[in-house]
Amino acid sequence: MLFSVLLVLGICLMPGESKLAGQTFDSPLLQHCFDDGKKIVDDAYTYSRQESLRRVRRDVVSPHDALRLLKQPRAYTRTAVRSADYMAQTLRLLQERTHHIHKRSLNATDMLSKEDLMKLSEITGCAAQTRDPQCNTIKNLNKFRTITSVCNNLKATRKGASNTPFARWLPAEYDDGISEPKGNSSRRINNFLLPLVRQVSNNILSTTDAEVVSDREITHMVTIFGQWNDHDLTFTPFSPSIKSFSNGMNCEESCDCTEPCIPIKIPPGDPRIPTGPDSCIPSFRSAGVCGTGFSAYNFGGRANARQQINALTAFLDMSQVYGSEEKLALNLRNLTDDGGLLRVNTEFRDNGRELLPFHLLQVNLCATRRAITNDSNAREIPCFIAGDVRVDENVALTTIHTMFLREHNRLARELRKLNPHWDSETLYQEARKIMGAYAQVFALRDYLPHILGGNTARTLIGRYTGYDHSVDPSIANVFATAAFRFAHLAIQPIYSRLDGNYKESPQFPNIPVWQAFFTPWRIPFEGGIDPLLRGLIGRPAKLNVQNHMMVDALRERLFQFVQHIALDLGSLNMQRGRDHALPGYNAWRKFCGLSQPRNQAELAQVLKNDKLARSLLQHYGTADNIDVWLGGVSEPFVLGGRVGPLFACLIARQFKNIRQGDRLWYENRNVFSPRQRAVLSTVSLARIICDNTGITSVPADVFAVLSSRNRLVRCSTVRRLDLSAWRRRPCRSAGCYGFKRRRQLRTNEVEQSTLRKGRSV
Secondary structure, eight states, X not given: OHHHHHHHHTOSOOOOOOSSTTOOOSOHHHHHHHHHHHHHHHHHHHHHHHHHHHHXXXXXXXXXXXXXXXXXXXXXXXXXXXXXXXXXHHHHXXXXXXXXXXXXXXXXGGGSOHHHHHXXXXXXXXXXXXXXXXXXXXXXXXXXXXXXXXXXXXXXXXXXXXXXXXXXXXXXXXXXXXXXXXXXXXXXXXXBOOOOHHHHIIIIIEEOGGGOOEEEEEEHHHHHHHHHHHHHHOOOOBOSOSBXXXXXXXXXXXXXXXXXBOOEEOOTTOSSSOOOTTOEEOXXXXXXXXXXXXXXXXXXXXXXOOOBEEOSOSSSSOHHHHOSSHHHHHHTBOTTXXXXXXXXXXXXXXXXXXOOOBOSSOOGGGOOHHHHHTOTTOOOOOOBOOSSGGGGSBHHHHHHHHHHHHHHXXXXXXXXXXXXXXXXXXXXXXXXXXXXXHHHHIIIIIIHHHHHOHHHHHHHTOSOOOOOTTSOOOOBXXXXXXXXXXXXXXXXXXXXXXXXTSSXXXXXXXXXXXXXXXXXXXXXXXXXXXXHHHHHHHSEEEOOBTTBOEXXXXXXXXXXXXXXXXXXXXXXXXXXXXXXXXXXXXXXHHHTTOOOOOSHHHHXXXXXXXXXXXXXXXXXXXXXXXXXXXXHHHSOOOTTSSSOHHHHHHHHHHHHHHHHTOTTOTTSBTTBOHHHHHXXXXXXXXXXXXXXXXXXXXXXXXXXXXXXXXXXXXXXXXXXXXXXXXXXXXXXXXXXXXXXXXXXXXXXXXXXXXXXXXXXX
16 A cells, blocks of 8 residues: 555654544554644634634624624534544645645545544544434334434434535535635636625615615514524534634634635725725635535545535424524423423513523623613623524524523423323423424414415425425525525514504614624513514514615624624625535526526516616626525515515425425324314414413414504404313323323432533533
């Protein structure tokens, strides 16, 4: 083998003893490259963590700090990402050092024995990311979902589970075919260079607050509920490192593109951001998956293109309430009570009602009250914690999180009254199971018809035909990165707060969107969630019109705190699509069986707008190159919907896959009893609001604007959920479902509580 030559030449002859898995390699070259690669990654992670702690201890956090901290992988996701980085850096060093000797490109892994390849997979941790779980050890597998959703599909046990790759419906289009972001180099694509995303955002997306057109049909709740749904399905973490693995450069101090830095370059003469020879908005690549890109076992071929990791389950299962990892799920539970409850805030209440618990880590990311109110004596509070890390991203989203936390606890308490013999675990799981059904009913029955239009939803999704194990429910990269980001153009520049008469509250006025980021303190100190909920259901969404697309609160003031330059959400969306190497607009139009415009006249016909078509082609040169997110949001709506034909196709396909590929979908036989299914078909979001707030009147359809056809109705007239279908006779046998001795339960919960106190989330 080649290694004997390298040994003679003295290359990489300092094998180190690995601390991982207690293993060493047969090859000194591979051992040394692994040790060096591991050190590069560990040093970069340590530096980045220390830098993050230093930054969040400041009085003011910059916008890109906020975004990066928000998108950090945590717990098992971080382990999975670190494993991919160990693999990638080991193989990068191996490639570089073999090339140094031979002066030609070699497939580094072709030189490794099968045993060394397997050992490398084990010692980096990559093997653990693909190893199938032992489903036969999981209790009640046919009754309840696992938190991670492993073993939902009993034949392909990791399908739809958390910390698995996004699905690719079309092959990735990286600049080098493997990993380099699309458009990152000077390579022409379809004979044209891709335009700067910030230039496109400035010229096509810009909308001032005065130009906003309000929707006449759907409420602002539709917009926020879309974000809520998204946070049940997708979370794409950034790389944990803020400095380059190859040269150690800090991504926030340079505008060079080097892994994991992917800065957004600022065009000359930008109207809001100072420009210069080295001007950019710092940005970071999405974390890769083990065995893809340059962590693959083979350095060539499209099959090994870099893939991104989805930290969440692919199912509508309320994971934004419960978490997608076991440790987090346990931490969110009240283990000092045997009622199956979720943990709540012990310091504050909202007019006597529960609030989310505080995060255990006391960081300044959410401590902006003094800065915004100009009150140096204002009390600061930590961030809230929930099943999804983005709970504090905006105060409207925090409101929805709070409402569903309360609903879980309400269900658990009601179920306990019906079934006093049920133990804490049964109460928790049964309430969680009902909540998961809520997510499915509200999304498919109520939300999607407003987005896709009733006829399109019926045509593209259709009726439920039963579970199909061959359907992959995994979230598609194009759905997470482009299609389901359409609602960014439906966000109003303010969050309304309304009183009991649905009038603007004189005590707590409306909140500009840019002052609603990371401000959980507004809930305990500014009237609770009721005024915000009334604002969501009593005021319209922004209408996405082609000449006024994205409000400046998102394009110029995203995550802005005090005087810092903010981020541009439109630019971030397009940059993320290029980082993930999504094919262009026409490729996706073809995928959906739609026409592919080849010139301005054809594009104008598709968009029904000659001016917009001309502007797009002036920037991109060809419709083939238009960033799919921008192309999708530029299309006129389908009949009765709020997206165009392309995104209607992609969104419908994704939700249909989620439904058909979910063994525990609420309509599937034996998941719920026939009577329970009938009850669940009657649930309404209006009733959830009535049961968990002090609001006494709601629109019959909270997604539709108030009108003569959708009037306010008293909560007393809104149908309640009849939980009597969940009543069960007591179990007298130690082997039957729901039985557990109270003394043993208390012992177990005390032990779990002790463990939880030592955990960090």
